[in-house]
Amino acid sequence: MDPYELGSRGLHLTWPMLQHYVATPELTAEAAADLFSAIRSGVLQIEPSHIYSFDDVVQAHHDLEERRTTGSAILRVTQM
Structure with a gap:
């Protein structure tokens, strides 16, 4: 809007x-x-509404852009 x-x-x-x-x-x-x-x-x-692995970062962005999330969304990044 x-x-x-x-x-x-x-x-x-x-x-x-x-x-x-x-x-x-x-x-x-x-x-x-x-x-x-x-x-x-x-x-x-x-509790967060969504927890994404780093491999799913593109999907996380799409979900945020399309307003598929509510509350907190977390991008989990692990050390290699």
């Missing part, structure tokens, strides 16, 4: 920013501590 096309129809594009929810560095640190605590305790699970 080209965001400039929205203007002619009186529409606009917006998204949330962290500063809208936390006003100080201390509140940011507290929110981050809560987040990582939830991850450590298993309340939140953050």
Whole structure:
């Protein structure tokens, strides 16, 4: 979607920013501590949606370009 096309129809594009929810560095640190605590305790699970081997780098790019992935996609690189 080209965001400039929205203007002619009186529409606009917006998204949330962290500063809208936390006003100080201390509140940011507290929110981050809560987040990582939830991850450590298993309340939140953050598994990547796709893990690609380095041999599949072309497929990984195609999947990203075609929006076939959600969340994190990992390219696994191993030492030879």
